[in-house]
Amino acid sequence: MYLLSQLNGATVDTGGQVETTDNGVKVNTSNSLRAGPRGFNLLEDTSVRKKLLHFDRERTPERVVHALGHGAYGKFESYGDWSNLTMACWLQEGAVSEVFTRFSVVVASLGGSESGRDTHGFATKIYSQCGNQDLVGNHVPSFFINDGSDFPDLVHAVKFEVDKGFPTGGSAHTTAYDFFNQHPEGAFQLMTVLSDLGLPRDVRHISGNGVHTFRFINAQGQSQLIKWYWIPVLGHRSLVYDEVTTLQGKNNNFQRVDLYNNIAAGNYPEWEFAVQLFPDDGTYMFEDFDLLIPTVVIPFERNPPIKLGKLTLNRNFENFFAEPESISFAPSNVVDGVGFVPDPLLQWRLMSYDDTATHRHNSPNGYMLPVNRPVAPINNNYRDGYMQFNIYRGASISTPNTLGGVISADQQQSLQYSPASGQTAGTGNVGRYAPVYDWFGQARLFWLGLDVYAQQHTVDAYRFELGNVANASVVQSYIDQTLNSIDNCLARRVAYGVGATMPAVGSGPVDNRTSGEAEYPSLYPLAPGRQANKSNAGLDIAVIANDTLFSSADFLAVMPLLEAQNVTLTIIGPRMGELQTGNNASASFITASSVFYDAVLIGSSPTDNTTTNSPVGLDVKATAFVKEAYSHGKAVGALGNSGVNVLQGLGFPTNSSFGIYTGAAADVARSVLEALSGPVRFPQRFPTDDVQMI
Ligand code: HDD
Missing domain, CATH: 2.40.180.10 (Catalase core domain)
Known part of the structure; x- marks a missing residue:
């Protein structure tokens, strides 16, 4: 038995079939049964009543976590x-x-x-x-806690605050940090989620x-x-x-x-x-x-x-x-x-x-259910219960039995929990034990493995989270007890950003390494050294076009390079559909946003054939689109001879080490693709703290 045939066996295709009631009688439920064209609905309209009754019950509870x-x-x-x-x-x-x-x-x-x-x-x-x-x-x-007994408390604390009903979908609030204060074992896990790995x-x-x-x-x-x-x-x-x-x-x-x-x-x-x-x-x-x-x-x-x-x-x-x-x-x-x-x-x-x-x-x-059932056969004595739809044959539903029912596997067939599995029971006095460990050590290793930009993002994430915690003593406690036990500089920077009291210089643990001195680079797979030669498959590049920008010659120069790497090009125009250049805009500034794309190109004009062209006029929406992509550290390329002017007009440095490219369309596309396969982004554009001042 294969999964697909199992699923196919349960698949129903109602396409093109005549609508029926749930007792299989043909029906039209599009108009309800009424006592005349302006009269009341009739209780006798059982077909529409059942349609609504089923609809009223068609949600099952969402998962308590991971919904x-x-x-x-x-x-x-x-x-x-x-x-x-x-x-x-x-x-x-x-x-x-x-x-x-x-x-x-x-x-x-x-x-x-x-x-x-x-x-x-x-x-x-x-x-x-x-x-x-x-x-x-x-x-x-890693995880936030070490004992399943704490799981309901963790989830209660992180989900929305029960007396307020917000925030839904985030840990930037008081009950979450009150919990984190009581559970230092989660310091490392929280830091990984507050680094860019969490996004x-x-x-x-x-x-x-x-x-x-x-x-x-x-x-x-x-x-x-x-x-x-x-x-x-x-x-x-x-x-x-x-x-x-x-x-x-x-x-x-x-x-x-x-x-x-x-x-x-x-x-x-x-x-x-x-x-x-x-x-x-x-x-x-x-x-x-x-x-x-x-x-x-x-x-x-x-x-x-x-x-x-x-x-x-x-x-x-x-x-x-x-x-x-x-x-x-x-x-x-x-x-x-x-x-x-x-x-x-x-x-x-x-x-x-x-x-x-x-x-x-x-x-x-x-x-x-079809998606849950194994493809291996299931034979057991589980019976009945709500929505049991199998019809089991035979008299015996006990094991062992002599009546032709299910037989037990012998020890050779059933190894999962047998002594041979190595499943040993622990020994010792019965008790409720809490492990003792250096909970901050791995968080410190992780922190010191981040480069200055990744550290800045993580500091900003702590500032965002703690900046949204309403209770000042919860904030101060997280800074003093957890962050300062990880790294004094981290604690001081976060405290500075949220207006809390900064722990005294040198009051944290002594570790003379500085940012980027990773002992274990594997802890942070986004580290620059691990970012080289990535596949770009499935990425999407936007090109800004209009009735004169982005010539069809540029389209022909760029497309084969992108297609060779399974990268999509989305042409963004002032409107969707055919533009006067002959290109087809598949998105407009109304349907699209720079955040959907991994890099942005600015089309050249078909009349753009000199290096002295004045900046091509990008309208306000196009300008905002490109500036937003730039502010997110993405590669930006301006095609054609006037590219330098276009970018200068936008106030960008025309510097390829900053991920800004100009030149012939194919060259720019090549550079952008190279940037996307590593370093991916150019965080040098983002402001960083003046650490000496904090
Ligand atoms: Fe859990 C769902 C992963 C700890 C109790 N968990 C759930 C899902 C994932 C994880 C991926 C979604 C499954 C799906 O897609 O349906 N959970 C983890 C990991 C954990 C972890 C990696 C720690 C190492 N979880 C954990 C604990 C408990 C739970 C300690 C309870 C003692 N998790 C649940 C749950 C969920 C769940 C309440 C909700 C929906 C579901 O199980 O099917 O039973």
């Missing part, structure tokens, strides 16, 4: 025979499994913005031949992280500990905060549109599945790292991950409700060969997801 999401189908291919590590059938020689991946944001509700600053979810269901394997991760490698351009350019340690078990019963990752083949790309705030208003579906359109265009995003391996010697330690603490990460430099396979997303869903909305993930869905460790965050996750799915589907039978 806002979307996704796509694809495949997972094992790179080889990993039977030395695990029995998991999806990691054996030649194994190819179908998958669905759902991307989400934690805080925002349905209808909110996908581009807000947040932790993004990356949940994959692998429909393998030996059962469903769910890999339920996030886009950053991914789209989901094609994020990684997935399992966060916890898991266990691989091979057929000999040997076990190893692992941490898993999805590494994006396209690399990482982020937005800048101001861009996000505009994007949220202009198109709060930007991320799902990007994924949907790229898959439809055949630009299939890929991720490599990689694991870090640790010996399972009973200590759950790797060198000085505690593998049971999910707020601590193991830098790739200390334990390089090995690549085991590849995920490709290549098919859009057919129905949003039945597929991305109805899919249920659970970290407890593992196949033989994958097991757990006694990490108290993971342990509570093992029960919470099935529980919430039962609530969301209003039934324990949600696992039988």
Whole structure:
């Protein structure tokens, strides 16, 4: 059985069919039954009554977290025979499994913005031949807390304030920071989200992280500990905060549109599945790292991950409700060969997801929905319940039985929880334990790994968040207790920006490294050194055109270069449709915004054949468009001989090291494409703090 045929079996095509009632009788419900053309509606109109009754109930509860999401189908291919590590059938020689991946944001509700600053979810269901394997991760490698018992408190604190009803979809408020003050273990995770990593351009350019340690078990019963990752083949790309705030208003579906359109265009995003391996010697330690603490990460430099396979997303869903909305993930869905460790965050996750799915589907039978059902057969004694639509044969629904019902697997067939899995119970006195650790150490490493521009963005993010916290003592406490324990300069800069008391110079920890002196560059994949030679596939460049700007000769010069890299060119005109140059504007300044595009070109005029041309007149909207792109650090190119004048007219430096390009159309396009594959943006244009003054 394959997933697609399973889904096809459940697919209904009502196109072109005559409307019927739910008892299958042909009907027209477009006009209700009335007592005369101006009379009352009749109670007898049961068809319209049922139409409304169904509509009144067509929403299911949104997920309590990660409500806002979307996704796509694809495949997972094992790179080889990993039977030395695990029995998991999806990691054996030649194994190819179908998958669905759902991307989400934690805080925002349905209808909110996908581009807000947040932790993004990356949940994959692998429909393998030996059962469903769910890999339920996030886009950053750490977490806010270490114990699932704190999860309801974290979510209550971060979602909107209950006595006010705002803010929806962000952590910049008092209850969130009051919680963070009580939970220093989340300092590193919060900093990653407040860096540019918290603002991914789209989901094609994020990684997935399992966060916890898991266990691989091979057929000999040997076990190893692992941490898993999805590494994006396209690399990482982020937005800048101001861009996000505009994007949220202009198109709060930007991320799902990007994924949907790229898959439809055949630009299939890929991720490599990689694991870090640790010996399972009973200590759950790797060198000085505690593998049971999910707020601590193991830098790739200390334990390089090995690549085991590849995920490709290549098919859009057919129905949003039945597929991305109805899919249920659970970290407890593992196949033989994958097991757990006694990490108290993971342990509570093992029960919470099935529980919430039962609530969301209003039934324990949600696992039988087409998108949730494994392609491996399910045979058990689960019976009845709301919306049970299978008709089970036979008398016995008990095991063991002698009446022809389900039989138990023997120990050889059922290895998941057997002693051979290495699943050992902990020992010690019963108690409620809290781990003790240097919670600020990894945040400091991360902070010192950022260059001055990335540090500035992160400082500004703290200033934004704390600047929106209404309670001054909560703000001061976060600065004194958390930020100053990470880095004194960071704490002073944030305090300076929000008008709080600056901790005394030198009152933080002593660390003589300065910005960019990364010990573990892997902690910040957006670091300049990691930004070179990226693929530009699926990016979109805008060109400013009108009835004289952007000649068809320029179009012909630029297009082949872009097409060769799967980059789209959107011609933006004062109106959509054909322009007098012969080009077709597919967007106007009314439908488009600079934040939708990765770089901007300014078309040259067909009469532009001298270097002494006066600046071509860009109208106020075109000027605002280009200036906004410039202010977001994007590459800007002016085509043709008068390009220099155009850019000077806009007040830009005509300096290629600032990502500003002029010259013949093909040369400018080449330079812009090169800029997009690294460094991507030119943060030198942004103001930075005068650190000596603070
Ligand atoms: Fe969770 C959803 C990821 C901790 C309880 N979580 C959810 C989703 C992702 C994650 C990606 C969306 C799944 C989807 O697309 O449907 N969650 C994580 C990660 C965590 C984490 C990586 C820490 C390492 N979560 C966590 C804890 C608990 C939960 C500690 C509870 C004890 N998470 C849930 C949930 C959700 C959920 C309430 C809401 C919807 C759902 O499960 O299906 O059960």
